[in-house]
Amino acid sequence: xxxxxxxxxxxxxxxxxxxxxxxxxxxxxxxxxxxxxxxxxxxxxxxxxxxxxxxxxxxxxxxxxxxxxxxxxxxxxxxxxxxxxxxxxxxxxxxxxxxxxxxxxxxxxxxxxxxxxxxxxxxxxxxxxxxxxxxxxxxxxxxxxxxxxxxxxxxxxxxxxxxxxxxxxxxxxxxxxxxxxxxxxxxxxxxxxxxxxxxxxxxxxxxxxxxxxxxxxx
Amino acid sequence: xxxxxxxxxxxxxxxxxxxxxxxxxxxxxxxxxxxxxxxxxxxxxxxxxxxxxxxxxxxxxxxxxxxxxxxxxxxxxxxxxxxxxxxxxxxxxxxxxxxxxxxxxxxxxxxxxxxxxxxxxxxxxxxxxxxxxxxxxxxxxxxxxxxxxxxxxxxxxxxxxxxxxxxxxxxxxxxxxxxxxxxxxxxxxxxxxxxxxxxxxxxxxxxxxxxxxxxxxx
Numbered sequence: 001x002x003x004x005x006x007x008x009x010x011x012x013x014x015x016x017x018x019x020x021x022x023x024x025x026x027x028x029x030x031x032x033x034x035x036x037x038x039x040x041x042x043x044x045x046x047x048x049x050x051x052x053x054x055x056x057x058x059x060x061x062x063x064x065x066x067x068x069x070x071x072x073x074x075x076x077x078x079x080x081x082x083x084x085x086x087x088x089x090x091x092x093x094x095x096x097x098x099x100x101x102x103x104x105x106x107x108x109x110x111x112x113x114x115x116x117x118x119x120x121x122x123x124x125x126x127x128x129x130x131x132x133x134x135x136x137x138x139x140x141x142x143x144x145x146x147x148x149x150x151x152x153x154x155x156x157x158x159x160x161x162x163x164x165x166x167x168x169x170x171x172x173x174x175x176x177x178x179x180x181x182x183x184x185x186x187x188x189x190x191x192x193x194x195x196x197x198x199x200x201x202x203x204x205x206x207x208x209x210x211x212x213x214x215x216x217x218x
Numbered sequence: 219x220x221x222x223x224x225x226x227x228x229x230x231x232x233x234x235x236x237x238x239x240x241x242x243x244x245x246x247x248x249x250x251x252x253x254x255x256x257x258x259x260x261x262x263x264x265x266x267x268x269x270x271x272x273x274x275x276x277x278x279x280x281x282x283x284x285x286x287x288x289x290x291x292x293x294x295x296x297x298x299x300x301x302x303x304x305x306x307x308x309x310x311x312x313x314x315x316x317x318x319x320x321x322x323x324x325x326x327x328x329x330x331x332x333x334x335x336x337x338x339x340x341x342x343x344x345x346x347x348x349x350x351x352x353x354x355x356x357x358x359x360x361x362x363x364x365x366x367x368x369x370x371x372x373x374x375x376x377x378x379x380x381x382x383x384x385x386x387x388x389x390x391x392x393x394x395x396x397x398x399x400x401x402x403x404x405x406x407x408x409x410x411x412x413x414x415x416x417x418x419x420x421x422x423x424x425x426x427x428x429x430x431x432x433x434x435x436x
Contacts, residue, residue, distance in 0.1 A: 064341065168360070
């Protein structure tokens with residue numbers, strides 16, 4: 001894409017994201033941009049979060065097609081809306097803004113936390129501001145401990161990395177959490193990592209604490 | 219991205235891909251575009267392939283940063299070159315063409331199979347022709363059995379889907395190979411699926427047979 005077109009798109013996105021950020025602040029909503037590869041366990045994490053948090057929640061789920069994730073979140077008690085992007089590999093601030101003008105808007109205005117579950121992708125979502133309080137990247141242990149080195153852009157902008165599916169570690173001969181932590185130290189300015197398993201519930205308390213910290217400091 | 223800019227980019231790519239395709243045909247090289255999420259096991263699959271195939275091989279590995287995958291492939295005996303894309307979420311025909319003008323060109327001209335290991339991504343690589351004989355999508359069982367429904371574009375253009383890391387199935391309570399197969403049937407015009415484990419070697423024979431089939435029919 002020509003550089004000037006790209007710059008114009010990002011400028012527009014930043015403007016719209018600033019508008020979203022004001023909207024969230026005005027209504028006391030803490031917005032979280034949750035990113036990660038396809039199958040990193042983003043939806044399962046939010047399901048586990050809903051089981052642990054008493055506060056009111058709301059969510060949008062980005063996918064190329066289907067509203068399966070939003071359905072799963074609704075079944076977990078989170079008012080949720082699907083954003084289907086067709087062929088776009090990330091959400092942008094316009095898409096989130098449009099969703100808020102729909103039926104979801106009221107749920108979000110009354111929520112403590114608004115989760116923006118981005119399109120499954122470790123590349124494209126990184127540079128699009130969505131007005132979030134925090135950028136969170138979920139990476140599963142099955143993806144390999146070298147991922148921070150190979151996809152540095154998204155980790156460089158993360159406030160927190162969630163290492164997911166830790167229950168599978170015993171079955172992954174090639175995995176080293178130490179190597180993953182080391183790789184993260186090379187690309188993330190202030191490395192912050194929480195290890196979780198949505199299946200066993202391990203680590204979910206630490207994640208909920210991080211969420212409350214962002215809310216307190218908002 | 220404005221539609222006209224996008225169309226122009228794809229037109230240019232198709233032109234360059236046609237040029238690559240002629241080049242591969244002239245030298246009797248069967249080119250395979252291997253796509254999949256980060257951590258789908260693309261590199262491990264090629265390592266296992268090198269252990270099973272006697273023919274001469276060559277490869278390029280696309281990543282945002284680092285040449286780790288190309289290093290792994292060289293260690294497995296495959297002459298390989300890294301293409302680092304910076305922030306681009308896929309390879310395009312220009313990048314492959316440039317790599318062939320470098321030191322890799324000679325290895326590719328003497329190879330039976332040329333593997334193009336794309337950037338880890340289940341969205342962007344789908345629509346960029348690289349002059350390949352076949353599009354192969356690797357999906358690991360840890361990604362979840364709904365992935366074909368959620369990322370239909372890349373599956374719709376695949377000649378073959380490799381279901382990887384099948385050794386982990388016993389540890390994934392939510393996984394159903396039947397559901398995955400069913401989902402694939404909804405988005406892939408002629409569903410073709412091979413289940414493999416690079417760790418145990420299961421299914422690698424079937425994959426090698428598919429490779430030889432494309433070579434025979436070239």
